[in-house]
Amino acid sequence: MEGVTNPLMRNQIAQHGGLDLLCTEFIRISSNTPSLRVLKKQVVKTDDIPLSVQIMGNDASLMASSAKLMVDCGADIVDVNMGCPTKRAVKGGVGSAMLKDTSLCYQVLSAMREQVSCALSAKIRAGFDNKEDVFEILKAIVDSGADFLAVHPRRRIDHYKGQSDWRIIAALKEKSPIPVIGNGDVLTAADAIRMFKETNCDGVMIGRGALANPWIFLQTSQIMAGQEAFIPQWQDIYNFYKGMCDAFTDFCDSESGTLNKTKEMLMYFSLNLPEPAPFRQAIGRSQSLKEMMNNLHSLLKENQALCGKTICALGEV
Template identity: 35%
Template sequence: MKVPPLWLAPMEGITDRSFRKLAVETNPNCIGAVCTEFVRITQPPLSVEKLRSELGNKFEGPMHGLQLMGNNPQMLAASAQNAAEAGADFVDLNFGCPAPRVLQHCAGSALLDDPPEMEKLISAVVQSCSVPVTAKIRAGGNDDSKLKEIAQRVEGAGASALCVHGRLRSETYSDPCNWNRIRKVVQATSIPVIGNGGIEKHTDIAQMKKETGCAAVMIGRAALSNPWIFSGETPARQRKLEWLTTYLTRMEESGALPTQALGRLKQAVKYMANAKQLELTNGLALCLRSSTQEELFESLG
């Protein structure tokens, strides 16, 4: 698998097809891979039709991945092959989600506590899937003592690449991201390592590569707080407002309900404002109290 240098991270509640396409268009010739929000696999395996709807129509430019999450080897393996038949260029396995509701089902980052079981899951998917399989992890549960073992088991299971988020499951986004953990994985494995976490500005991309030796960088929340982070462009405020308008239009075109579109628009404004990427004339609180799209844009000034 040829690993492109820049990836858009899969993010629940954000990276639907409309956002993925807009991110690529906002950063021409920059983003080499995009991925769906995670798709939870239980029983039975998800059909080709269901997975095709999750993937959406592919657009020109990046590789398109489907991210799956589960703890049943047979169900994951069958769903992964269906994902390939649905058109996915690669299948990504989620072992990083720290959400309590995910942990309760022994999925996502819960598997970090059981490296042999994680290896078993990856191996089952690799053996059944006709496209490359990647894995995304956090650096550990409550500590990083198993990180080297996890990384080597991911490689041993046949994964084509490994994305490492430098925080632990127990750490929040307010905690600093430890890039040294990413460097340790680079040193412990021979497959491409994709660094993730702690990217806040365009220059951080090169800095992460320099400090860790990672083959590629995956950007998550910063792609929403600073939509131009991949290219490094610094547009004027009007361009940012136009981006928000385009985002709204794309969501509506994709069939989002007005309340859902408004919620995601507020989320984008909040991310951009908190990252000091969007100056708000009337303050953030007024924006978030908006009950309609028209009120929101009026509050932006």
């Protein structure tokens, strides 16, 4: 996720286990293959968890040489972003804009296929403005020789409005000869299990749910293995964000940089709270790391009764 799932964040979440695959945020491929600085920043593996590096662009030959570069730098999977809904991406003809042109999807992926032998995938939405288009898009992806696809079943024109339509994941899975990863609105372990059951998908990709509850992967894997799921207590949650703050401190040039990055993560965490506003205000107005962490300590302690109920809850399994 752009601006969020940097290597530090990925590492923090991965420490709890339950993850089979980590994905980078997108790397934009415009007029050149990415610089060494970008590669060093993004293509960073966590322990031995396979890493999928996502690239976004529409120039077949540049995408192919960039894919090769990613593999040379350690990527296990190269993924093409065909889902980014922003105006900027669409204006540039990349991300979700590619869904309007299935021959372009095919050209880009097949050029990449010729260059790399690692797993190759595409992350799509449910068409640009018409859900029916997903089947043509699926055909282009399969014909290109890609190994699997991930789908966030909202159209580009939906942005994040409404609910993602899991029936599209199920329909793609039914028609697809390659594995389909489902994505969209998985906020609890129970949602992840429900997505598996309702769509028969081969894997579940979790975005915002993992930012709100970094234990969601562990909890899902424990439930699926028939084990009791871990419910983090307020101290676990505090320690998680303390660890993240320390990691950002080593990485960012300034205290304000660390402060802003950690605050951003805490805003996602606040989605766990029935009334996020007071939490957001107290964290948001903190002027220093010390003040923010003190505020976090008090807020979590005050809300400890919510752990497992709304905070990092499992949902109705």
